Amino acid sequence: MHTQTTTGMTAEHYAILAERIENEFTWNRRRGRPRTLSLAGALQITLLYYRQNVTEQLIADVVGISQSTVSRTIAVVEAMLNVVVDDEQPDVDAALRGTTAVIDGTLLPCWSWADAPELYSGKHKTTGHNCQVLADLSGRLIHISDPMAGKHHDAHAFRETGLADTVNLSNTLADKGYQGTGMVTPIKKRPSEDHLPNYAKHHNRFVNTHRYVIERTIASIKTWRIFHTDYRRPLRTFRDAFNAVRGLIFFTRQKTNSA
Template identity: 40%
Template sequence: MYYTTGLSRERIADLCASIHAEAAGGRGGWLPILGLFQSVVVTLTYLRRNRVQAELAETYAVSQSTISRAITSLTPLIARLLNPYVPTADEFDGTVQHVVDGTLLPCWSWASRPDLYSGKHKTTGMNVQVACTLDGRIAWISDPTPGNRHDTHCLGKPDILSAGNPANWIGDKGYVGNHIITPIKKPAYRELLDWEKEFNTQLNKIRWVVEQAIADLKVWRILHTDYRRPITTFNTTISAVIALYFYAAA
């Protein structure tokens, strides 16, 4: 079950208990035909594997609309219930050395949202910033912003740059000008010197940890392959997956 949903049966049972307690206040989100446990499993499977809803419907012998209603109801509920597990910008310890990088969470090319197109990635999606420690532990993930925004803008939006000393942080060339340690750019009038090339090589070896951390986050395939549900639900889905990531690691 872990490889399908990203959580052990025990963690799923704990999550079901939280959802059931929430339902006592009149805000339940599961369908009787599936039951609470299966509704949660269906939602987690969709987020973890990004399976087509019609395929899930066939697996659980229900209609596609039933699967859709379960996902639509439970995704925002999971995001809200597990939000306390997500580190906020206020909790970010800027005095610790971090490695930062941005990543694009892809989605369909919605005609009404041209701001989602990223010239860097040549596709559409939402940009999130990830900061991890030198041992690869993710310490903070930003809120999603449209894909056309630059990494520097996305990193500065919650103002974590003022949370400590960015001079201790490491990033790629997209963060030049933010006092973060970045690779040396090639000057227009000469080639890089040998020591500059070596500096960049060693820096990129350190930056590998954040790239690996982002790859671990994108094991939740809904963040790695095109998002197919209405774009208005994408932010909530991203929040739910980020909350599940930290919940699973707790």
């Protein structure tokens, strides 16, 4: 089942990931209840869950195990992934040295929990977590920030995640939601103006022409559908799942020996 379409991972990346887990952890316990699945099987269903965001019950029915076993397995593998793919993001300073950056925020949708009203995004009219995505002008993914409650606007999230202190503001393109941050953003028409001046039109055309790459980058991130459709597990598990998937996204973008 470890095909790239199903799990988001080539056979080479899958083998490397499994080897990292085997080197770091003992899967088959000497004491206690034996695990229902092999490490390979457990890793496969966890990747399937992240990549497709199907229900645990569907995975259970396909594999022939109980839903509770699927849930426990994902939690165990998730903790392991948070160790073995924890340090995959490149250093932002090094990756962007001398290069123009492009940034945008995106909402990672989730269920509407009654005790978490801060997740509601007025902009998107739904609940989720805001994260900031940074790329270069070629669309190469550089950084995915830690998530924040969906109520926060992009400019606030940009400052609070620390990216405002990391990127070269004068060499970073952003949309109107980031005006006032010091980055290069489109120019708004003033109330006293009937039309935008020509210089402002040229500026906006330049910014918008180059900003499209970040939309493409975000779309590629959301091929991991756990970032694209509602997160259904308990809210307390979101951060661990987010960290694991973020690590996997950067891990799968690395070249293997056969690449």
